[in-house]
Amino acid sequence: MFDWVPLYKEIARKVVEFELHQDALINLLRQLKVEGLKVVSLEDESLEGEVPLTELDPFTFFASFNRGQAPETRKAILKELKAHWSLMAAPPTDFEGVPVVNNFQSWFFPYFKDRGTDDIPKLWRLAKEVVNKDWKNFDVATLQDCLEIETVGLPKITMGMFWMSPDKYLSVDARNRPFFKARGIVIPVDAVSYFRFLHEVTAKLGSDFPALSREAYLESMGGPKKELSKPVEQSRAGDPERNYWWLNANPNIWNFEDLPVGRTQTYTSYNESGHKRQKYKYFSEVKPGDVVVGYVTSPQREVIAICEITKGLHSSPRGELIEFKKTEQLRNAVTYEELKTNPALAGSEPLTNNQGSLFSLTEEEYEVIRAIIDEKNIVLRLAAFELYTKADALSELFISEQDLDQLVRRLLRKKNVVLQGPPGVGKTFLAKRLAHLVMGKKDASRVEMIQFHQSYSYEDFIQGFRPLENGGFSIKSGIFYEFCRRAQRDPANEYFFIIDEINRGNLSKIFGELMLLLENDKRGIQFSIPLTYSKTAEDKFYIPENLYFVGTMNTADRSLSIVDYALRRRFSFVTLRPQFESAGFESILRSAGAPSVLVKKIRERMMELNDQIAGDPRNLGLGFCIGHSYFCPTNGVSPDETWYLDVIDSEIKPLLDEYWVDDPAKVDQAVSQLTA
Known part of the structure; x- marks a missing residue:
């Protein structure tokens, strides 16, 4: 059992070597596709239409054999990868405890037309952290950066982390969340709470993450709940009697947004005309501790809050009421369309007929909605933010x-x-x-x-x-x-x-x-x-x-x-103007190790060039002067004469070629003055 772990880890160590050769990974997947093996889509989409994929991250590569596929297909892909890279680990005989992504959402990044320039580099940085560090020494900001990518949420990215280092990280996918919640473990919603989650799981249930993932899967499929070796605090265990509800609000009358988190609100079981509301029987079934999904019907139909029932149906001078407390305000609402198009919610009562106010949800339906909320709402806790003065x-x-x-x-x-x-x-x-x-x-x-x-x-x-x-x-x-x-x-x-x-x-x-x-x-x-x-x-x-x-x-x-x-x-x-003469620019160069003679050379020659550009108002002028950031070295780069000449050749000369496109001799003269 879990004989997939050694090969997965070996593949992970191999894949992170290809950051500068992503085309090789793409070509490898294309070859597997030619051989009849189903891998992730290799066609991107630009503003002009469909184009070949030209960049790829490690998690999406792993998704090629961790999707909704037949086990034989997954084994065949792994067999080819093992042979291609001459890997030492044996091929797996099973995939016990391995979560899989949706076939239609296998990429961990958006299409090119929607993709940020740093989206895929962020994923590479995370993958290298996952392979090389355990969670106790992890850079939380690296995970948080990836959670800002449009198509990435905590459940999905932690699934990828588990694939690459299953003995160090744990997925918080839809099958795992109910499993850990029932054992009194706080389910994470962001990068900071994820590492607290790993600490709590390890303290209470141990660190055999593949085994825990397998138990979660078996339990989700109706298997018996297994008592694990480490005790669980009963006071925080899940409540099997808890019910889940969906409540509509018309913002023209009242709105969830107007209710501060922690405050209570009442809702009558009779409408404005004095008649019992539709689904009246649900009002009598509501009880303290039940969870309420807060939905507004306009201006856009969407889920915007989570509440908890504090009082069941009771009499008051205003009539029969239920009372609830708002426990969570969503920064990113979940739209009706997002829920309606989710196959797991096809039979959900509020989505099949939304006429009325209070609707019943099954626990499974609530968990699906909760997962979508978690995907869209990655909120850092205050302690995770670095102060900036x-x-x-x-x-x-x-x-x-x-x-x-x-x-x-x-x-x-x-x-x-x-x-x-x-x-x-x-x-x-x-x-x-x-x-x-x-x-x-x-x-x-x-x-x-x-x-x-x-x-x-x-x-x-x-x-x-x-x-x-x-x-x-x-x-x-x-x-x-x-x-x-x-x-x-x-x-x-x-x-x-x-x-x-x-x-x-x-x-x-x-x-x-x-x-x-x-x-x-x-x-x-x-x-x-x-x-x-x-x-x-x-x-x-x-x-x-x-x-x-x-x-x-x-x-x-x-x-x-x-x-x-x-x-x-x-x-x-x-x-903004170039700041070659500023003390800050000199400080940046000197702190990176630039010799004083080079700092002086950059400042004097670039200021002379900018004087020449500014003195040509007919063709150029102040708005064309060249900025200082070209000469601010990136982390790990030691500025020396070779680095300076590279910047001139690769950054400054192309600009001058554009500026003086009709006067190449002027470009050559300016470059000569810079490099002399």
Whole structure:
């Protein structure tokens, strides 16, 4: 039993060697596919349509033999991998305790058109941590970074971690969660609580994770509950008598969002006309301790809260009531469409006929809904956030305290700023640190970053129709709509939406009717307006007061037109300049090991080049000066003369070729001056 473990671990150690040769992994999977073996999809999707996959992470590679496949297919794939790499471990005879991903959701990253530039590198960093470290020495931030990827949630990523190091990590998939919950173990919802979960499991049940995973599977399939060797605190064991309910709320009358977490709310068993509500018998069955899924019927149909019954049906001056306490407010709501299209909820009462107020859920249906909630709501606890102060910002940014204070004041007053400047002045770097500074901590869950391009549309950004697998269409909310909803549900905290290359998009086309709401005095629910795809007059939207925009704009991009007046009036524009002369730039180079003669050379020659560029206002000018970040070495790089020449050849010369495209002699002269 568990003879799959040695080969899985050996494959994991081998796969992490291919970070710089991902094409080799893709080609290997293509060869397996040619041989008739079913692996993950190898076709990506760009804005232009379907394209071959060109990058791959270790977890998705593992998913090729850990999906809903016949055991013979999985064994055949492993046999080929063993032969291809001349691995020592024997082929497995079974897959006891191995969780598998959905065949249609095997990738651990989005399509190319939706993928962040750092999504796959994040997964590689995590995979190497998983292979090389145990959970006691793990970098929590590495896992949290991956939880920010669009298609990754804690259940899925921990499944991948378990595949690669089954003796060190444990999956919190849908089969495992009820198993551990019934034994009084707190189910994790984020990176921090995941490692607490591993500590608690080890302390109470031991560290034989494959065996625990197998027991969880057997129990989920109806097998007898096995008493494990380590005791479980009975006071925290699961309640077999607990019931699960779904409660509809009409926000025109009352709303779950208006109820603070920890506060109670009552709900009558009679409607406004004095008649018994539909499913009246459910009201009489409700009892303290039951769990309630809080659902709103507008402006968008979605689950937004979890509650617990505190009093069953009882009489009061207002009539018969039930009472419940809100225990959780979801930052990321779960939409009706997401639930409706989940096969495991096909027969769920509130999804087959949503007419009424209170509906019954089975424990299995609740666990499915809970898993979707967990996938979408990765919230770090306060202890996990690294504090970020003005001193931290000044140590990282080549900007004076006075300029930094002024920038923060502009952002807080206008709520919208654009950081503009030539390439390499650190616009994006500053945008993120500006958000961290205002928040006072590095809370990635309250920062969203996208990049505009010429094909970006209102449907991508706000809302639009998207095709369904069955051939129909449904309205899908865009990234900004969802981010606004998160900010609306958390009014006590600031949220930051960073738009890189903001002038590359057609702002009127992307923002549509929301252009008005960008103004700092048009924020809040009182300025709600209907959207293009609103279904009813009551279906309105607003930008909350706690949301801030930070845009970046490259002033040296000749392909872009000047930003129109509508945008300039709504944003405060801040120009950034190269900072070669700053003490911060020198400090960065010296701390990385650059000799003083090289620091002096970089500063003098780049400042001379920028003087030449700025002195050519007819063709170039200040907006084309070259920034200092090209010469800020990345971690582990020792800046020396060879490194300097590489930067000139690979970064600076291509820029100059573009600047003086009609004067190559001028380029050669400038490069000669830099490298002399």
